[in-house]
Amino acid sequence: MNLLISFPDQSQSFTYGVEYGRLLEKIERGDDVVKNNGFPVREENVELLKRTCESYGYIANFSKPYMGGWVDFIGIKKTTSKN
Numbered sequence: 001m002n003l004l005i006s007f008p009d010q011s012q013s014f015t016y017g018v019e020y021g022r023l024l025e026k027i028e029r030g031d032d033v034v035k036n037n038g039f040p041v042r043e044e045n046v047e048l049l050k051r052t053c054e055s056y057g058y059i060a061n062f063s064k065p066y067m068g069g070w071v072d073f074i075g076i077k078k079t080t081s082k083n
Contacts, residue, residue: 015042
């Protein structure tokens with residue numbers, strides 16, 4: 001395997017911001033289900049993701065932290081039915 005993209009800034013906050021930005025784009029786009037492409041997210045982003053999901057009408061679900069601070073995340077868009 002070859003590394004295609006590397007972060008020039010190795011700070012943790014930069015990395016967390018990139019992760020959050022990818023998820024925010026899906027939320028702003030209005031995807032019905034938002035996940036991190038099959039990867040867990042850092043627990044440092046949990047509170048920010050909770051607030052974002054609440055603001056955009058999503059239900060945020062997280063697993064318990066594992067493997068040194070990773071959590072599984074899924075955001076589900078709230079919908080109403082007239083049935």
